[in-house]
Amino acid sequence: MDKELIKKAVWCRLGDDRGLIFKSNIMDTMIDTAIAMVGNGSDKLVIQQTLVMCLGRQALISKGQEMTTNDNGVNFTPPKVSKMCYDQYIEELSVLRDMMTK
Numbered sequence: 001m002d003k004e005l006i007k008k009a010v011w012c013r014l015g016d017d018r019g020l021i022f023k024s025n026i027m028d029t030m031i032d033t034a035i036a037m038v039g040n041g042s043d044k045l046v047i048q049q050t051l052v053m054c055l056g057r058q059a060l061i062s063k064g065q066e067m068t069t070n071d072n073g074v075n076f077t078p079p080k081v082s083k084m085c086y087d088q089y090i091e092e093l094s095v096l097r098d099m100m101t102k
């Protein structure tokens with residue numbers, strides 16, 4: 001398995017082509033973990049496992065950053081990124097389960 005190709009594939013699926021959200025060292029750790037979890041599975045399985053872990057991680061991090069800001073009576077509530085990441089995480093997790101049962 002070529003880790004660099006897996007990394008690029010996951011970044012592409014996440015829409016993070018330049019690795020701005022998930023830095024290279026974090027992605028390497030996630031890929032190593034995915035390989036350990038999947039074993040001798042295909043590259044597609046490793047990519048999917050890494051994608052699921054990235055989305056779960058981002059959903060948790062985003063949840064901690066979401067808050068309503070109030071300044072002199074003006075309220076601002078940013079969009080719920082964690083909800084979008086979590087929804088995509090659930091979708092990709094079901095794809096991963098299907099891949100693992102085949």
